[in-house]
Amino acid sequence: MVKFKINNKEVQGNKEDTIWEIAKSNGISIPHLCHSDEVGYKPDGNCRACVVQVKGERISKSFY
Amino acid sequence: MNTINKRAPGRRDKVYFNKGRQLDLSAFEEAKKILDSYRPFKKDMLIEYLHLFNDKFHGLYAKHLRAIAELTKISMSEVYEVASFYAHFKIIDDDALPQSEVTVKVCDSITCFMNKSEDLYSQIKDSNFNARIEKAPCMGRCNLAPVVEVNHNHICNANLEKISNAIKTKDYLYKNDNFISLEDYRSNGGYELFKKLQEGTVTFDQFIKCFSESELRGLGGAGFPAFKKWQFVKSYKGPRLMCINADEGEPGTFKDRFYLNKDPHRFLEGTLIAATLVEAQTCYLYIRDEYYGLIKLIENEIKKLESLNIISKDFLVIRRGAGAYICGEESALIESIEGKRGLPRNRPPYVAEVGLFGKPTLVHNVETVYWIREIFEKGGKWFSSHGRNGRKGLRTFSVSGNVKSPGIKLTDAGITINELIEEHCGGMLDGHKFKGYLPGGASGGILPASLGNIPLDFDTLQEYGCFIGSAAIVVLSDKVDIKSIGLNLMKFFEDESCGQCTPCRNGTSMAVKLMEQKDWDIDLLNKLSVTMNKASICGLGQAAPNPLQCIIKYFEEDLK
Ligand SMILES: Cc1cc2nc3c(=O)[nH]c(=O)nc-3n(C[C@H](O)[C@H](O)[C@H](O)COP(=O)(O)O)c2cc1C
Ligand code: SF4
Ligand code: FES
Ligand code: FES
Numbered sequence: 259m260v261k262f263k264i265n266n267k268e269v270q271g272n273k274e275d276t277i278w279e280i281a282k283s284n285g286i287s288i289p290h291l292c293h294s295d296e297v298g299y300k301p302d303g304n305c306r307a308c309v310v311q312v313k314g315e316r317i318s319k320s321f322y
Numbered sequence: 323m324n325t326i327n328k329r330a331p332g333r334r335d336k337v338y339f340n341k342g343r344q345l346d347l348s349a350f351e352e353a354k355k356i357l358d359s360y361r362p363f364k365k366d367m368l369i370e371y372l373h374l375f376n377d378k379f380h381g382l383y384a385k386h387l388r389a390i391a392e393l394t395k396i397s398m399s400e401v402y403e404v405a406s407f408y409a410h411f412k413i414i415d416d417d418a419l420p421q422s423e424v425t426v427k428v429c430d431s432i433t434c435f436m437n438k439s440e441d442l443y444s445q446i447k448d449s450n451f452n453a454r455i456e457k458a459p460c461m462g463r464c465n466l467a468p469v470v471e472v473n474h475n476h477i478c479n480a481n482l483e484k485i486s487n488a489i490k491t492k493d494y495l496y497k498n499d500n501f502i503s504l505e506d507y508r509s510n511g512g513y514e515l516f517k518k519l520q521e522g523t524v525t526f527d528q529f530i531k532c533f534s535e536s537e538l539r540g541l542g543g544a545g546f547p548a549f550k551k552w553q554f555v556k557s558y559k560g561p562r563l564m565c566i567n568a569d570e571g572e573p574g575t576f577k578d579r580f581y582l583n584k585d586p587h588r589f590l591e592g593t594l595i596a597a598t599l600v601e602a603q604t605c606y607l608y609i610r611d612e613y614y615g616l617i618k619l620i621e622n623e624i625k626k627l628e629s630l631n632i633i634s635k636d637f638l639v640i641r642r643g644a645g646a647y648i649c650g651e652e653s654a655l656i657e658s659i660e661g662k663r664g665l666p667r668n669r670p671p672y673v674a675e676v677g678l679f680g681k682p683t684l685v686h687n688v689e690t691v692y693w694i695r696e697i698f699e700k701g702g703k704w705f706s707s708h709g710r711n712g713r714k715g716l717r718t719f720s721v722s723g724n725v726k727s728p729g730i731k732l733t734d735a736g737i738t739i740n741e742l743i744e745e746h747c748g749g750m751l752d753g754h755k756f757k758g759y760l761p762g763g764a765s766g767g768i769l770p771a772s773l774g775n776i777p778l779d780f781d782t783l784q785e786y787g788c789f790i791g792s793a794a795i796v797v798l799s800d801k802v803d804i805k806s807i808g809l810n811l812m813k814f815f816e817d818e819s820c821g822q823c824t825p826c827r828n829g830t831s832m833a834v835k836l837m838e839q840k841d842w843d844i845d846l847l848n849k850l851s852v853t854m855n856k857a858s859i860c861g862l863g864q865a866a867p868n869p870l871q872c873i874i875k876y877f878e879e880d881l882k
Contacts, residue, residue: 303668304823306857 353389408644464722496615535702542687571647574794592691723797754799762791826863
């Protein structure tokens with residue numbers, strides 16, 4: 259389990275999950291284009307619509 | 323045309339011809355002959371196969387692509403996808419006229435651009451040579467700009483006369499300078515250290531100690547401490563692999579070419595030592611196609627090592643690049659060695675853990691391994707005892723631009739640009755006044771002369787929005803137009819973006835459009851820069867706005 263904050267809201271999820279998935283299961287929707295969370299869609303991560311700022315990281319990320 | 327044309331049975335609304343490009347039997351026979359000695363076919367060899375056809379027919383005919391697909395059982399779409407990604411592959415229609423055997427490429431990157439390569443290009447265009455005439459990025463000879471390639475022949479300080487002579491005399495060969503031969507290298511204790519490491523008389527731990535003292539960092543641009551990389555790679559379960567990055571595409575950089583040519587065995591021994599340290603099974607040497615003659619040189623020297631049983635056969639494998647700057651980025655390099663388009667990977671996982679063919683992989687720049695033998699022999703402290711202005715180590719600067727004697731300058735890390743120009747470059751060209759400099763090729767940003775006293779090293783330039791990268795210094799004088807420099811650099815990134823992610827693909831081309839305007843829309847350019855820097859997948863898109871941002875920050879006067 260991991261716990262962290264998105265826009266000041268406490269969220270939690272599995273360690274293996276992506277930020278995007280944890281956000282979703284906590285009722286926060288992050289915009290996305292090249293991904294769909296249906297079976298058979300892997301997070302390709304190339305449209306970059308879903309990037310978020312992670313505190314302490316130079317470069318933004320969402321799936322990774 | 324001789325095609326196999328069977329009707330596809332059993333489908334409704336079938337068409338009366340076969341869909342897709344059909345196999346041309348004579349092209350198929352041709353392909354069989356060319357590729358025969360390469361059986362069994364391997365997917366990761368696709369780029370090497372394509373080179374064979376591209377060299378022989380001066381381009382890739384569609385019928386040959388189809389034949390390669392048939393023969394190697396790689397899908398046609400993948401063959402086409404790979405072939406069309408790389409600049410050095412020219413895809414040609416089957417019914418096109420026979421191609422000229424000569425391609426003239428005019429370097430349009432930064433230093434050549436400053437030396438009027440645009441004009442040269444138009445002159446060549448107007449001269450009716452029977453040749454394909456193209457613009458191309460940096461060829462690693464920036465101190466002798468402008469540079470033109472006639473096939474593999476690098477013509478330095480090029481002019482129309484030299485070019486037409488080369489075409490007339492069919493002088494298409496890449497020429498190497500003299501180099502230290504295997505005999506000479508061995509008579510000076512060469513390959514002794516490698517032998518000792520293999521025999522176990524020196525150990526991994528000794529290397530780690532020595533290289534942590536030396537503080538040798540990766541010299542390809544990212545500056546990651548070499549010994550830490552060895553520890554990381556080794557900590558992952560084998561089998562492991564190694565790659566040498568000899569793609570040297572950063573405009574302004576030519577140190578790797580210099581070292582590969584000067585003392586190839588010092589480079590090879592360093593490679594072998596690093597490979598042995600991480601117990602790599604195979605080491606791939608990815609060398610850019612522009613250095614064709616160097617590929618041949620290294621190939622030859624490897625054969626000698628194999629015949630002397632210094633290395634086992636196929637331990638060192640050469641892979642030839644095909645004209646893509648992005649393949650210098652380590653994960654794109656790995657994709658390219660796997661025979662694919664050079665698209666950088668998302669991280670994590672890092673290549674040290676999941677790299678080439680999914681194995682833990684050590685990737686090193688040419689110069690990083692070049693230093694290994696000397697540092698171990700002289701001791702780690704010897705290396706870190708160099709340096710000035712509070713910095714440690716030696717640095718190889720590739721200097722080009724408006725100075726009297728540009729070239730390779732091996733000197734202290736932490737030297738300032740003012741010191742470098744005065745002590746090593748004979749000062750500015752007569753009549754030129756120092757105005758600014760690129761501290762790290764196209765990606766490293768641009769600094770003004772007023773910041774000429776910053777120590778040049780890793781970590782010292784960040785606060786100015788710059789980095790040293792491969793230590794490619796381009797010196798600019800008051801005679802250059804800063805805006806056009808910025809535009810030239812952004813165009814380079816636009817051309818070389820792999821096109822995978824939106825901020826970089828669209829960002830670079832949008833920035834080019836904005837920078838072509840007489841008045842720059844600073845607000846919009848700033849926003850664009852933030853998006854590119856923060857959201858791009860790899861270093862290309864992240865660094866592309868550096869020069870632009872520096873111009874906005876330091877060269878306000880020139881924007882008026
Ligand atoms: C866009 C881009 C281009 C690069 N080009 C090169 C290159 O041409 N040669 C090189 O050695 N490293 C290049 N690098 C750095 C490599 O990704 C990698 O850091 C380096 O090869 C690691 O070797 P080192 O630790 O010995 O420096 C490039 C990085 C990026 C982001
Ligand atoms: S930043 Fe540019 S070069 Fe890097 S992956 Fe994205 S599109 Fe490709
Ligand atoms: S949805 Fe496209 S990169 Fe995340
Ligand atoms: S050779 Fe033209 S800029 Fe490097």
